[in-house]
Amino acid sequence: MTSLVALTRCFVDAHKAVTRPAHVVNIASTGAYQAVPNMALYAASKAFVRNFSEGLHDEHRGTPLSVTCICPGGTETAFHAASGGGDYSWIANASTKSAEFVAHAAVRAMLRGKRTVEPGLFNKLSCFFVRFVTRRFASRLATRVLGRPRFALPARGVT
Numbered sequence: 505m506t507s508l509v510a511l512t513r514c515f516v517d518a519h520k521a522v523t524r525p526a527h528v529v530n531i532a533s534t535g536a537y538q539a540v541p542n543m544a545l546y547a548a549s550k551a552f553v554r555n556f557s558e559g560l561h562d563e564h565r566g567t568p569l570s571v572t573c574i575c576p577g578g579t580e581t582a583f584h585a586a587s588g589g590g591d592y593s594w595i596a597n598a599s600t601k602s603a604e605f606v607a608h609a610a611v612r613a614m615l616r617g618k619r620t621v622e623p624g625l626f627n628k629l630s631c632f633f634v635r636f637v638t639r640r641f642a643s644r645l646a647t648r649v650l651g652r653p654r655f656a657l658p659a660r661g662v663t
């Protein structure tokens with residue numbers, strides 16, 4: 505979160521006086537839309553990225569600078585092996601997209617100056633409809649969809 509804010513700030517400051525289009529793209533996740541048990545800090549940090557990016561987008565409305573927040577769902581990358589995830593439900597596996605698909609959607613959204621984009625129909629629908637259920641139910645659903653971690657990551661800084 506701190507790195508993303510620092511980098512975004514550098515970019516925004518460097519483009520204050522520039523008149524040609526400039527684009528910030530921040531990567532959040534569909535995890536930004538509800539709490540995700542077993543990935544609690546991850547989902548909380550993605551909610552931060554989303555709110556930060558959407559706020560900045562609106563601050564710069566009508567200027568050459570656009571800020572786009574990408575909220576991918578499951579994407580085929582090294583992320584899952586590194587994070588300990590992977591025991592996902594069929595619905596999570598079925599809606600997983602290739603990295604190329606997400607990258608294309610991200611660049612298209614950036615060039616159009618979009619505010620927030622969830623690549624893929626299932627992700628769009630789930631991010632839209634989650635607003636109609638209680639936060640507790642959404643959190644439980646996230647546990648069902650994402651399953652339990654395959655292994656516990658080692659604790660850091662705990663004595």
Ligand SMILES: NC(=O)c1ccc[n+]([C@@H]2O[C@H](COP(=O)([O-])OP(=O)(O)OC[C@H]3O[C@@H](n4cnc5c(N)ncnc54)[C@H](OP(=O)(O)O)[C@@H]3O)[C@@H](O)[C@H]2O)c1
Binds near residue numbers: 531532533575577582
């Ligand atoms: N994959 C998914 O299902 C998924 C879903 C939603 C959102 N996302 C988001 O998409 C973004 C990209 O993730 P990914 O799926 O592409 O994961 P990935 O394949 O594991 O790639 C992560 C990238 O981040 C770099 N990185 C990690 N720690 C770093 C550090 N401290 N300093 C600089 N670079 C660092 C890695 O560099 P090295 O290769 O040099 O280690 C790697 O290039 C993340 O923000 C993730 O939260 C992913």
